[in-house]
Amino acid sequence: MNVCFTPDSNGSVIANLQVKPILLEQVKEAQKLDEKLVKLTREVQNGGKLDFTLTEDGVLFYQNMLCIPNDDKLRRKIPNETHISPYAMHHGGTKMYQTSKEHYWWNGMKRDIAEFISKCLVCQQVKAEHQVPVGLLHPCRCRNGNGRE
Numbered sequence: 001m002n003v004c005f006t007p008d009s010n011g012s013v014i015a016n017l018q019v020k021p022i023l024l025e026q027v028k029e030a031q032k033l034d035e036k037l038v039k040l041t042r043e044v045q046n047g048g049k050l051d052f053t054l055t056e057d058g059v060l061f062y063q064n065m066l067c068i069p070n071d072d073k074l075r076r077k078i079p080n081e082t083h084i085s086p087y088a089m090h091h092g093g094t095k096m097y098q099t100s101k102e103h104y105w106w107n108g109m110k111r112d113i114a115e116f117i118s119k120c121l122v123c124q125q126v127k128a129e130h131q132v133p134v135g136l137l138h139p140c141r142c143r144n145g146n147g148r149e
C-alpha cells in the first residue's frame with residue numbers, strides 16, 4: 001500500500017511522519033467513529049480549527065500529530081508499539097511520552113502511557129532491580145554459609 005501525504009498549507013512535515021500504513025488505516029476508520037473527532041473534522045473542513053489539518057485521505061492531524069480516536073484498542077496498541085520497538089527499548093514514561101507526542105495526539109495520552117508502563121512486566125522488573133535497598137544487595141555471606149557441610 002502506498003500512502004502519500006500532502007503537506008498542509010504551512011508546508012509542515014506531515015510527509016515525514018513515520019506511522020505504519022496499516023495503523024494509519026485503522027486510525028482513519030476509527031476517527032470516523034469518534035464523535036469529537038468527527039466534529040473537529042467538520043470544523044477543519046469549514047476552515048476553522050487552524051491547529052488541525054486533514055490529509056487528502058481525510059485523516060485528521062493535530063499539528064503534525066496523528067489524532068488517535070477514543071478507541072481502547074488503538075490507545076493500547078500505540079504505546080505498545082512505541083514502547084517495545086527496537087528504538088525505544090522500554091523507555092520510561094517521560095521519554096516515551098516525549099517520543100509519542102511527536103507522532104500522536106489524544107486527550108490523556110500522558111496518563112495512558114504512564115498507566116501502560118506501570119503494567120509493563122519488563123519495566124517493572126527493571127525498576128525492581130534498581131530499587132533494591134542497598135542493604136539487601138549483599139546478603140551476609142556468613143549466614144548463608146552456616147549450617148552447611
Ligand SMILES: [Zn+2]
Binds near residue numbers: 090
Ligand atoms: Zn517496558
